[in-house]
Amino acid sequence: MNEPDITNITVILNNPRYPENIGAAARCCKNMGISSLRLVNPERLDMGKIHKMATHEALDIVEQMKIYQELPEALQDLHFIAGTTARTGRKRRPTHFPGEIAAKIASFNPEIRTGLLFGSEKWGLKNEELDLCSSVVLIPTSKFSSINLAQSVMILCYEIFMAKSSCQVVPRPRPASFREMEGMYNHLHGVFEQIGLFQKQTPAYWMRNARRLFNGKNITAKDVKMVRGFLRQVSWAIKNAGK
């Protein structure tokens, strides 16, 4: 997976209550490659608790964190602001799922500065605050149960990290070719015959079962080698059993 460039994204916590959540949000940012965190009017700035939850890994995020008195100040330089909510309602604006908004944000030019705005643990974002946003993201939960602030931050940052990592290639071992698979089936057929299985059921029965076991299962070239090594050893053991 390529490391995406997420330097143009900022997480903004509006009126956070608990310093632990500020620290945990900083760690989320670090985990998901987002380098900037802003706070608006935090209730308690207990740096010890913030640092403890941020861990040493997110130390730079905490040290560079900016603090504002009013929400609009914290948004001045941004081009696109996604506000989060856990609620839907008739009076509320249409909402998007995290994956949808992440795909949109990932498609922006690098010079677009994006803000991810989260409300307080107690109230979330009020309607007037959502009005300042370009889009509203609904973080869905079962039965609209309330989600921890730092967990909301993680879900959105994770979705953006995944969407931005456009080339999502995990190296995987080479799959077996058709020729290699057929070679293995022929070999199995021979051993099935050698051990007397065809006296119990037809060859067609056993071969169909063997194909059902392996076909479409992403069997690798190495797997085929291993199976055939096992089969050779079975034949050897039978030949040498009497000696």
Added chain:
Amino acid sequence: MNEPDITNITVILNNPRYPENIGAAARCCKNMGISSLRLVNPERLDMGKIHKMATHEALDIVEQMKIYQELPEALQDLHFIAGTTARTGRKRRPTHFPGEIAAKIASFNPEIRTGLLFGSEKWGLKNEELDLCSSVVLIPTSKFSSINLAQSVMILCYEIFMAKSSCQVVPRPRPASFREMEGMYNHLHGVFEQIGLFQKQTPAYWMRNARRLFNGKNITAKDVKMVRGFLRQVSWAIKNAGK
């Protein structure tokens, strides 16, 4: 969005260190509609701290939480186990992203019991523990920075909640249970020994290869029967070869 039925999914924390993370994981389960949490050998069971992080919403999850001494006990009744890791490596098994594994889990029949297995905060899951899993999930982070345990739980549960919320189930043959798979591996071990494979490579080498071949491949109960029928016949053929 429809409320998905996720009663057949269990989160398992192996050797969790901090009670706060246990409570936070319980709240994740509740948020994402997962009703069951298991702990294996937790370092500290401070119920006050657990309840505080779980909040009143996840009280039922905490009250019904089950505790085991050894990991295999906690897995006995499960059919599919996804183990999580933050690392990739040449010697490790191929990994899947949370979204990939969530799509797979969401497609299972309702009677399939799935476990989501998470390692300790300090070490994650060891190779021997990942060997017990059907599939390995890589939770990607920027520069492989270390992610909080409860945040990992949230990412995977969230992906499953999203995948389950938009999914139709196609009936499929019953997959082998953990017990059935382990029975097959024990049987394979015996035959490997009988045919002399362990004179060439260690038992660990052969068993890891066998597990890589079958784990996470939707092996059915019928497949296991077939493989064990084949193994019995191999043993029979060797015993009767001299006669």
